[in-house]
Amino acid sequence: MPLMRIQLDSDRQTARRVVELHRTGKVHRESRDAARAEVWRRGRTPAGETVFVGTTNGEPVRLIYDVEVYRDVTA
Template sequence: MTLLRIQLASDPGTARRVLHLHRQGRIHHDSREAARQEVWRQGRTPAGDPVFVGVTNGRRHVRLLYDVEVHPDTVP
């Protein structure tokens, strides 16, 4: 399988909340679904659930980072 890194624009408050949930072993369902939708938007087929890997540094422009496995036959 091929991994695709997805970056979702976020605000600092949401990024802190997602990171906090991740550290508790929980999932922020809205951002995970947004990552899945971004994979579909790029014309690729997800092969599994998006995996949260972190946030970018930034005061105003924060991004949530997700890795998503995609089927290799959908990668251009």
């Protein structure tokens, strides 16, 4: 299955919280759901779990997620 990389704008405090949750094996549901919603918005269908990859160092800080998507099928 192909992966779609999603970057979500965030603030430093939220990004730190997401990273800490990830390190303890937990999930930040709001950002995970936002990444899945972005996949839908772009016209693709999520096929698997949304995986937290990390954060950017720039301003604004961005949360990075990889989402498995179904291949486009045309008839």
